[in-house]
Amino acid sequence: METTSIEIQHLYKTYSSQNSQVKALRDVSLSIPEHEIFGVIGLSGAGKSTLVRCMNLLERPDSGKVILGGQDLLALNKKQLRLCRQKIGMIFQHFNLLEQLNVLANVCFPLEIRGIPARRRKEKAMDLLQKVGLADKAKAYPSQLSGGQKQRVAIARVLANDPGILLCDEATSALDPETTKTILDLLKTIHNTMGITIVIITHEMAVVRDICTKVAVLDDGAVQECGNVAEVFHAPKSKAARRLLLMGDKEE
Template structure:
């Protein structure tokens, strides 16, 4: 659906040039929900604006549904953008228009007859769960409701691709969850390809099937969400997957510990309790950064081992025998 090939974007020239994106290569499949994540300044928003040519790449190609966007004339590009719509963190609604008329707006620009546009807008308002807010103004809505109107407006031209640039960053966790659920529902019902740009790993966990990690304008790592969470292979990925980390250095000198990595096994197997029951060995949880994704456990845990070497060896052997678990001994000397 979307192929990004050797894409580069440079702002300015000479000594003052800023290389925002370098050699970006991505392949986003039709009908999937694809995530692009990175810390502030990683180049996420520049990349998404290059996808619909709001920013023209310095070099490289953006191919959408077989069409090279970088080769189109301005007129052709305006037509092509109807298939690639966008929602933003700030909603960008027209405050002087009702919600229904906000949704009508892109259809007006496309020359759709007014009565047909109103009917379609009413259908979309129902689709996003705001059929009763058609005559309300944006100022009368909550943040989540405004984003739902923005989503309805983005769907007005029946796009093939929906770009979401930090679309939930201004929302509280409960509202964020409802918007993500709506996007998943629209993806299932309409088959629209969704590209999610975010700095929040929780959003990627909740909604995406695959993800690319952007770091300093380059793609540091990409793959399925499950694989990235199981085996983050770059520092950029590890910073995002395990932001707090689990370090033995905050504990006393000569602390004997084991760092356990959970790589997608059942999230419902109580490792620590099983170790105590089956081996009679107790360990201390020194730190943990784990998460449950579709019933599978990912993340790391730092466990303090017993002083007795036999008990420590018994604990290590048991942990390493568990499926989808890796264990690495860690010892810190001041």
């Protein structure tokens, strides 16, 4: 079964430390249909990262439901969850490549986890490096690459398992505007050719405007508004959306 749609229902998550409680998510519900490029925008501390980590259960919500392609993730046992995660790709702000392995070995890593034989791993990894335009860097180490190149490697790595969903956690936030553009173009190409559902977590208006079809505005752990990008950007209903728009304008 392909897990490509995402259904989030009444998600709550609170972080408690000794003398304070932070409500990271307060009754968040979202419905992301198949093949969508869905943006979640908010300022830092709005709960975006927690929300995206609930989509593959890197964080477990206190209550609520996470349903991917009809499958309730919270009902899975450890092994089932592991197998399910192999179909949910995730890329990160700081790329999170294995620094001691070369580019090729990094892309092979998820295939190794799945137990694919070494030769087929390499073939597939080279193929993916070709796709992201880094075939000539296969033997290089991450420390020898630029930020944009590292994110390309991370994208090749995440595609190795043919995911139905791609979660992007501030994937362009450590990159300059030019490089951001090329990474977003790459994501668009991937979306067009593979038809996967993409969730983009960002604090940058420009990213949402460039690539997303729908957007949810998150503030203080709750969804303030949700709709088509054009509508939300032209006639923002919530205070949080207006504030983000104003900040985005200032940056541009």
